[in-house]
Amino acid sequence: MSNKLNFIVFVYYSACLQHGSEEPEKAVEEACELLKILENELKDKKFFGGETVGLVDIVANFIAYWLGAIQEAVGVELLTKEKLPDLYDWSDEFCSVFHESLPPRDKLVTFFRRRFQSTTTATSN
Structure with missing residues (x-):
């Protein structure tokens, strides 16, 4: 599970860096497919372990909070109600x-905006 989460982070970060080209759509699709595997593990449960937060929920906290701020x-949208309810x-x-x-x-969004702006500026030079 941890390797899949790491790959999702990598794919999504790559998609964000390539925002504006044709590649982000492919990377977002790939990450979305991996997130569907994770979503299937919920099986109508409140949390991955059932009614209370467990280890998988804590490991997946990147998806719960940080991914939204990056989006x-x-x-670049990945985790939406329509795609992964x-x-x-x-x-x-x-x-x-x-x-x-x-x-x-708001501080997290500002941080990521600056981070991606500096990264895309560095890669385009």
């Missing part, structure tokens, strides 16, 4: 449980 910062609902539920422990979303 907003870069404008169960995973999207899980993400909302997970964030509602840990909202006090998470960094402020």
